[in-house]
Amino acid sequence: NAGVMQNPRHLVRRRGQEARLRCSPMKGHSHVYWYRQLPEEGLKFMVYLQKENIIDESGMPKERFSAEFPKEGPSILRIQQVVRGDSAAYFCASSPNAGTGGRTDTQYFGPGTRLTVL
Amino acid sequence: GQQLNQSPQSMFIQEGEDVSMNCTSSSIFNTWLWYKQDPGEGPVLLIALYKAGELTSNGRLTAQFGITRKDSFLNISASIPSDVGIYFCAGQIFKLVFGQGTRLTINP
Numbered sequence: 001n002a003g004v005m006q007n008p009r010h011l012v013r014r015r016g017q018e019a020r021l022r023c024s025p026m027k028g029h030s031h032v033y034w035y036r037q038l039p040e041e042g043l044k045f046m047v048y049l050q051k052e053n054i055i056d057e058s059g060m061p062k063e064r065f066s067a068e069f070p071k072e073g074p075s076i077l078r079i080q081q082v083v084r085g086d087s088a089a090y091f092c093a094s095s096p097n098a099g100t101g102g103r104t105d106t107q108y109f110g111p112g113t114r115l116t117v118l
Numbered sequence: 119g120q121q122l123n124q125s126p127q128s129m130f131i132q133e134g135e136d137v138s139m140n141c142t143s144s145s146i147f148n149t150w151l152w153y154k155q156d157p158g159e160g161p162v163l164l165i166a167l168y169k170a171g172e173l174t175s176n177g178r179l180t181a182q183f184g185i186t187r188k189d190s191f192l193n194i195s196a197s198i199p200s201d202v203g204i205y206f207c208a209g210q211i212f213k214l215v216f217g218q219g220t221r222l223t224i225n226p
Contacts, residue, residue, distance in 0.1 A: 004160075006160075033213060033214070035214070035216075041218065041219075042124075042206055042216035042217055042218050042219050043161070043206070043214070043216045044216070045213040045214060045215070048212060048213055055212075056212065056213060059213070091160050091161070093214075098212055103166070103168060105149070105210065106149075106151070106163065106166050107151075107210075107214060108163060109153075109160035109161045109162070109163075110160050111159055111160045112159070112160045114158075
């Protein structure tokens, strides 16, 4: 059973370009979470999606950032008009269920996409 | 917003020593998790705790879920070189809230 897949692993963009990050959850997982990690810091929650629905986007900047998880295909985190401050590692996690915490709510992480904005 | 306080921030130990780190929160969580992150990789789940007071082991790792549901600790016994990395605690209510991490360095 393959783990959470993310691509690309590394992405370099110039200021003003768009960045698209992809996440394929583990087989059987319908809940996807995106987190951002700045250097030397912990991970910060951005957005939680279930198939075709955004459930919680309280951690996502209001402008330039969007996320989707279509019925078919991977989840996409899209950053428009990137700025240097967007440089970070972006991690996706998935879980089979979602709730206030239980064995089937456990989140498993992908290897991340490291975004560098020049 | 919710925050977890994880300590210590870094540890420098000799191979074979035991390690202890902990996390505290101002909020209650229903699940506590401990992850390890190697450079350039994503967090890997070490131990998950689902009930207040629960004590769980995974090989040389032992973790406990505090009775107040606001804290957790992780112990590593007889450290070995491959234990080097950054350890994160996380509390879960739907999304995960992470601590700042404990960077473990081992001198052979």
